Amino acid sequence: MSRKSLDQTIELIRRLDRARSPVEICGLLLPILGRFGADHVFAGLIPNPGSSRQQQLSNVILDYWPKEWTHRYFSHGYIASDPAIRSVSTLPTPFFWNELEPLYRDRPEARRVMQEASDFKLKSGFTIPLATLEGDVAGFSIAGEYLDISPDERGMLTLVATYALGRAILIQESAAQPSAVLSPREREALQWAAEGKSEWEIGELMGISEHGVDKHMRAARLKLGTTSRTHAVAEAIRMGLIN
Numbered sequence: 001m002s003r004k005s006l007d008q009t010i011e012l013i014r015r016l017d018r019a020r021s022p023v024e025i026c027g028l029l030l031p032i033l034g035r036f037g038a039d040h041v042f043a044g045l046i047p048n049p050g051s052s053r054q055q056q057l058s059n060v061i062l063d064y065w066p067k068e069w070t071h072r073y074f075s076h077g078y079i080a081s082d083p084a085i086r087s088v089s090t091l092p093t094p095f096f097w098n099e100l101e102p103l104y105r106d107r108p109e110a111r112r113v114m115q116e117a118s119d120f121k122l123k124s125g126f127t128i129p130l131a132t133l134e135g136d137v138a139g140f141s142i143a144g145e146y147l148d149i150s151p152d153e154r155g156m157l158t159l160v161a162t163y164a165l166g167r168a169i170l171i172q173e174s175a176a177q178p179s180a181v182l183s184p185r186e187r188e189a190l191q192w193a194a195e196g197k198s199e200w201e202i203g204e205l206m207g208i209s210e211h212g213v214d215k216h217m218r219a220a221r222l223k224l225g226t227t228s229r230t231h232a233v234a235e236a237i238r239m240g241l242i243n
Helices: 005-019 022-034 053-058 067-075 082-091 097-104 108-119 151-178 185-196 199-206 210-224 229-238
Strands: 040-045 062-066 124-131 138-146
Touching: 005 022, 005 108, 005 151, 022 040, 022 062, 022 151, 040 151, 053 062, 053 067, 062 151, 067 108, 082 097, 082 108, 082 124, 082 138, 097 108, 097 124, 138 151, 185 199, 185 210, 185 229, 199 210, 210 229
Parallel strands: none
Antiparallel strands: 040 062, 040 138, 124 138
């Protein structure tokens, strides 16, 4: 990877780390994925066999698929016949959808899924199998009319997919948890702390004493359930309370 490519990748990761919603993550990914011909991105955890439609939908993490196709896909239970879903659980490396054709050539229900996907301009697809530390299997897919991805670019896409999926999962978990309610002054003190300011510097910036800063920081740590300044800043960033 060239220095320029590495810098671009690092900058994308930094921007993903600041994203506050799955929609924002998709918005950051699409300009990058567009270089390979992708117009759409979709990612989610693979549900257990026999899962209800609601359970399947709850496993979706990133969804920038054509809305009509997403509705049709889950309404018709296509996940049970989708050859890409089956391959995510069995193949250890990324794959193009057309590489799966020998696997579903004799399965009419699987051919139907792939043919109908093409009708929604998802003719060419590329899927990256991923796994969480808990052992859950996930798939990260991009698609468009025609994809052009070199072997060397697969590694970069896997890195980006891994980070984007991880960030989206964190956002989902944060949204599901009750958010700590910090006062404006507590948030301001934490924001300055995140920027590396000392208590004295924060006091000068906020127009209060160091004792006042310490009071705000202690209150914030208590509300966030943390025991140190560093931990409080990290937790506040994770919860989207500060940048």
